Amino acid sequence: MQTSTGIEQLFEEAGALRDGHFLLKSGRHSARYLEKFAVLQHPVLGVEICRRFAAALAPFSPSLIVGPTTGGVLLAFETARQLGGGTRGIFAEPVEGGRALRRGWEISADERVVLVDDILTTGASLLETADAVRAAGAEPLAAVVIVDRSIGSLKAPFPIISLGAIEIASWPADDCPLCAAGQPLTKPGSS
Numbered sequence: 488m489q490t491s492t493g494i495e496q497l498f499e500e501a502g503a504l505r506d507g508h509f510l511l512k513s514g515r516h517s518a519r520y521l522e523k524f525a526v527l528q529h530p531v532l533g534v535e536i537c538r539r540f541a542a543a544l545a546p547f548s549p550s551l552i553v554g555p556t557t558g559g560v561l562l563a564f565e566t567a568r569q570l571g572g573g574t575r576g577i578f579a580e581p582v583e584g585g586r587a588l589r590r591g592w593e594i595s596a597d598e599r600v601v602l603v604d605d606i607l608t609t610g611a612s613l614l615e616t617a618d619a620v621r622a623a624g625a626e627p628l629a630a631v632v633i634v635d636r637s638i639g640s641l642k643a644p645f646p647i648i649s650l651g652a653i654e655i656a657s658w659p660a661d662d663c664p665l666c667a668a669g670q671p672l673t674k675p676g677s678s
Contacts, residue, residue, distance in 0.1 A: 494634055494651025497535075501526045504653070508665040510674040513609045516663040519655045520675050521634060523558050523605040536650065537565035540603055540631045543648045545570065547628045549601040551594065552576045553620055555586060555612040558605035562633075566603050579619040586615040587622065594623040602630035607649065608657075610641035617643070 498504045503525035509517050527533045540562065544552075552574060554563035560578045567576030579586035588594070600620050604613045617627045627645050635649035660666065 495653050497532060498526060498634070498653070501529065501532060505675070508663075508670040508672050510660075510672050511608065511657060512676070513611070513657075514660065515657040516660055516665060516672070517655055517657040518665060521606050521636070521653065521655070522675060523633065526633075527558065527561055527605075533561060533565060534569075536633055537562060537569050539650050540566040541569035543631045543650070544601045544603075544629065547601050548599055549628070550574055550599045551625075552601055552603055553579060553588070553616055553627075554603040555579050555616045556581065559603055559612075559616070562603040562605065579616040581615075586612070586619045588619050592623075594620070594625050596624050598625040600625045600627050602627050602645075604630065604632045605634070607632040607635045607637045607641065607647065610637060610643070613641075613647070614643065617645070 498521060503522045505520045505522055506518065507520065509520040511517055544566065549570065552563040552567045554560060556578050563576035563578055567574040577588060577592050580589050602613060602616055607613060613630055620627050629646045629648065630643070631648040633650050635652045636655050641647065658664065666672070
């Protein structure tokens with residue numbers, strides 16, 4: 488893979504941009520789905536994505552990279568490795584009411600924290616991860632995502648950088664044209 492390959496092309500080449508009728512984690516329905524793990528299963532692609540993350544985040548001089556489970560675990564670790572200099576990579580896990588940093592990780596108030604995530608749709612996992620960082624006593628400086636498919640609707644108190652944007656329409660379940668057409672629904676991902 489060339490370092491100039493665009494994110495959408497990278498997803499297409501990995502077979503990660505799929506067509507069908509999908510039930511998204513948000514509860515919405517979509518005719519296309521981005522299967523990030525079809526990309527992240529290839530170490531060379533994961534390393535390249537995190538190289539781009541590290542380049543985007545370097546101006547913030549981070550000392551700690553935090554990602555939400557599950558995709559963010561890989562992304563936080565590799566981005567921290569690429570930034571070097573003692574930068575750590577940790578993750579926020581789901582708990583009742585949001586996410587938390589549960590592994591006994593120490594975070595100081597002056598820690599330079601940035602967030603990483605895979606696909607930005609509603610932004611819930613990213614905002615929950617930011618809340619977990621705040622609960623631990625620090626403030627996120629910025630975030631980077633592989634793909635922004637939110638169409639710019641997320642408001643956050645820090646900049647969100649995306650490596651690419653792929654516009655994919657989605658609908659509430661009760662207003663889904665694919666359901667109305669009788670197309671079978673697939674729940675992708677870990678289910």
